[in-house]
Amino acid sequence: MKIAVIGCTHAGTAAVQEIMRTHPDAAVDVFERRGDISFLSCGIYLYLEGVVEDPTTLFYADAPGLAALGPNVRLFMRHDVLSIDAATHTLQVQNMQTQTTFAENYDKLIFCTGSYPVVPPVQGVSLPRVLMCKNYDDAIAIKESAKDAETIAVIGGGYIGVELAEAYSHTGHKVILINGVHGLLSHYVDDELAGVIAADLKAHQVEVVLDEVALKFDSDETHVYVRTDKGEHQADLAVVCTGFQPMTELLDDQVKMNPDRSIHVNDYMQTSDPDIYAAGDTVAVHYNPTGRDAYAPLATNAVRQGKLAGINVFGNKVKYMGTQATSALRLYDKTMACTGMTLKRARNHGFEADTVTLTDNYRPEFMPTTAPVTMALVWDKESRQILGAQLYSSYDIAQSANLLSVMIQNRNTIDDLAYVDMLFNPNYDKPWNYLNLLGQAAVAEADRQNKR
Numbered sequence: 001m002k003i004a005v006i007g008c009t010h011a012g013t014a015a016v017q018e019i020m021r022t023h024p025d026a027a028v029d030v031f032e033r034r035g036d037i038s039f040l041s042c043g044i045y046l047y048l049e050g051v052v053e054d055p056t057t058l059f060y061a062d063a064p065g066l067a068a069l070g071p072n073v074r075l076f077m078r079h080d081v082l083s084i085d086a087a088t089h090t091l092q093v094q095n096m097q098t099q100t101t102f103a104e105n106y107d108k109l110i111f112c113t114g115s116y117p118v119v120p121p122v123q124g125v126s127l128p129r130v131l132m133c134k135n136y137d138d139a140i141a142i143k144e145s146a147k148d149a150e151t152i153a154v155i156g157g158g159y160i161g162v163e164l165a166e167a168y169s170h171t172g173h174k175v176i177l178i179n180g181v182h183g184l185l186s187h188y189v190d191d192e193l194a195g196v197i198a199a200d201l202k203a204h205q206v207e208v209v210l211d212e213v214a215l216k217f218d219s220d221e222t223h224v225y226v227r228t229d230k231g232e233h234q235a236d237l238a239v240v241c242t243g244f245q246p247m248t249e250l251l252d253d254q255v256k257m258n259p260d261r262s263i264h265v266n267d268y269m270q271t272s273d274p275d276i277y278a279a280g281d282t283v284a285v286h287y288n289p290t291g292r293d294a295y296a297p298l299a300t301n302a303v304r305q306g307k308l309a310g311i312n313v314f315g316n317k318v319k320y321m322g323t324q325a326t327s328a329l330r331l332y333d334k335t336m337a338c339t340g341m342t343l344k345r346a347r348n349h350g351f352e353a354d355t356v357t358l359t360d361n362y363r364p365e366f367m368p369t370t371a372p373v374t375m376a377l378v379w380d381k382e383s384r385q386i387l388g389a390q391l392y393s394s395y396d397i398a399q400s401a402n403l404l405s406v407m408i409q410n411r412n413t414i415d416d417l418a419y420v421d422m423l424f425n426p427n428y429d430k431p432w433n434y435l436n437l438l439g440q441a442a443v444a445e446a447d448r449q450n451k452r
Contacts, residue, residue, distance in 0.1 A: 001026065001027070001107045002027045003106065004028075004031065004091060004106035005029070005110045006031050006084075006110070006111050006112060006113055007031075008037040009037060009038060009280070010302035010306060011114075011281075011303065011309070012030065012032070012279075012280070012306060013306065014302070014306030015313075016028055016030060016310065017061075017066075017310070018310030018311055019310045019313070020069035020070045022310075022311070022314070025072060026070065028072065028074070029076065029104060030066070030073070030074065031076045031079050032075070032076065032079065033078065034078065036059060036062070036136060037066065038059050038061040039059050039135055041058075042299060043058040044058075044163075045160070045163035045164050045167040047139055048139070048146065048171070049166075049167035049171060055139055058139075059136075063075050078096045079094065079095055080096050081250060082094050084109070084250050086109075086273050089105050089107065089109075090103055090104070090105050091105070091106065109275060110306075110309045111250075111251060111279075112279050112280045114280055114281045115281035115297050116245050117241070117243075117244060119132070120240065122216060122240075124217030124218055125217060125240065127218075128219070129217075129237055130240060131237070131240070132239075132241070134244075142237075145237050146168070146171070146237060150173065150174060151176065151234070151236050152173050152174070152175055152176070152236065152237045153176045153178060153224065153235035154168070154175065154178065154238075154241065155226070155239065155242060156179060156240065156241040157184040157210070158241065159185070159327070159329055161179065161242075162184075162201070162331065164239055164241065165206050166201070166206070169204045169206050174207070175206045176209060176226075177206055178214060179212075180212045181242075183210075185197060185336075186344070188329075188336070189338060189390045189392075190343050190355065190376060190390065191344075192357055192376065193336075193390050197331065197392070211230075212228040212231070213229045214226055214228050215227050217238060222236065244297045245261065246261050246281060246283070247282060248263055254276075255272045255276060258293050260284075262282065262293070265279075265283055267316075267319040268312040268319060269320060270316065277312065278309070279308070279309045280301070283305060286322035286323065287325065289324060289341045289387050290349050292349075300327075321409065324340045324388075325339070326338070326401050326404075328398045328401060333394050334394050335392070335398055337391045337392075337400065339388060339401045339404050339405040340405070341387045343376075343378050343388075346378055346380075346388065351387060353380055353381065354378070354379060354445065354449070356376070356377055356442045357374070358374075358441045359375070360437055361434075363429050364426050366426075367427070371394045373391060373393040373397055375390070376389065377438050377441075381446065381449075385408075385411050385412070386407050386414060386416075386417060389438075404417075414439050414446060417438065418436060418440040418442070418443050420435075420436065422436060
């Protein structure tokens with residue numbers, strides 16, 4: 001069997017590695033537009049800040065290593081797949097260096113082309129002093145451009161925008177963070193916690209500009225001017241990071257897609273065409289809190305889906321468990337971690353949801369040090385099932401988000417969280433773990449409302 005893999009960042013790399021682990025003699029053709037693979041874009045801000053000195057260390061695999069996994073692995077680097085004919089199992093491919101084109105056939109296809117950065121409908125977005133943030137080349141360009149910049153405007157208040165704002169606040173730059181279409185980190189936290197995070201950014205001299213929508217960029221030889229619906233901001237460099245959208249046009253009208261153009265797959269990462277599997281940022285995840293498709297372009301999802309595609313391309317055996325889109329963000333000396341839905345998102349999906357917020361120290365006050373943990377829990381009023389959670393603290397609460405993720409996946413309730421068994425040791429927590437206390441606060445709120 002001949003397997004074609006289109007795209008080789010996280011999902012594509014995981015798929016090839018899995019195929020070679022179980023079928024080392026399989027014939028695999030890998031087509032990648034770039035000259036590199038497996039770049040961890042989540043590390044760009046660490047490079048810009050100077051924590052990571054060498055950006056090449058953000059690659060966790062390389063093309064020669066992938067090719068060495070099996071005798072029949074062929075890597076076509078800097079090759080662009082121009083079209084896919086699913087009916088004839090044929091690809092039209094262009095060598096991007098010689099511009100020559102050729103055809104390749106396949107028996108099975110794993111589609112992992114990834115995503116585009118969302119380019120906002122803003123005039124002047126292609127000006128030289130306006131940069132996007134996605135890949136290795138972007139990281140190099142942003143780092144180089146920032147050397148002579150005093151003021152940097154970051155457009156977009158998602159993970160990448162907030163991380164870049166923090167990074168540049170550490171490097172002596174004046175930072176303007178502009179966010180307007182959605183709330184700050186609105187995919188991850190509700191307004192209350194977003195306000196706390198905005199305050200921390202401001203405390204570190206980041207100018208946080210909320211509720212302003214960028215409309216136009218202008219520039220001269222030394223400055224860029226960001227015009228919004230409420231005014232104008234001057235900077236020396238602007239970095240746009242307003243999200244991602246799936247890169248799926250090669251399969252237009254050939255497989256089932258969602259309205260947002262993400263590909264729908266079954267439990268085995270198989271598309272509506274039985275010979276085409278898909279994984280990574282091209283694909284809608286199975287979002288467990290709602291039981292529906294959702295678009296969640298995270299590296300964690302991509303590597304899992306890629307590995308499963310590499311397994312199931314030989315026959316559907318291992319099901320995709322779905323995701324809660326669990327993630328975390330380090331901001332100065334604090335960690336933000338979240339899983340599942342915010343209250344706003346839950347209500348937008350039709351849940352009669354409620355939330356409770358609690359702040360408590362993670363371990364006893366008699367210890368030499370402790371730290372407060374601010375937590376929010378979202379649940380469905382009818383079933384009492386946990387739908388989402390958000391945590392923020394100088395104490396490392398990242399693994400608590402993983403525990404809550406498992407509870408959402410297992411459809412546990414606020415009552416389960418209130419009394420689930422957790423260890424006690426004053427070095428680590430109180431007799432009631434702070435997550436137990438969060439569950440108990442939710443139970444108390446739910447019971448209070450039921451008595452009305």
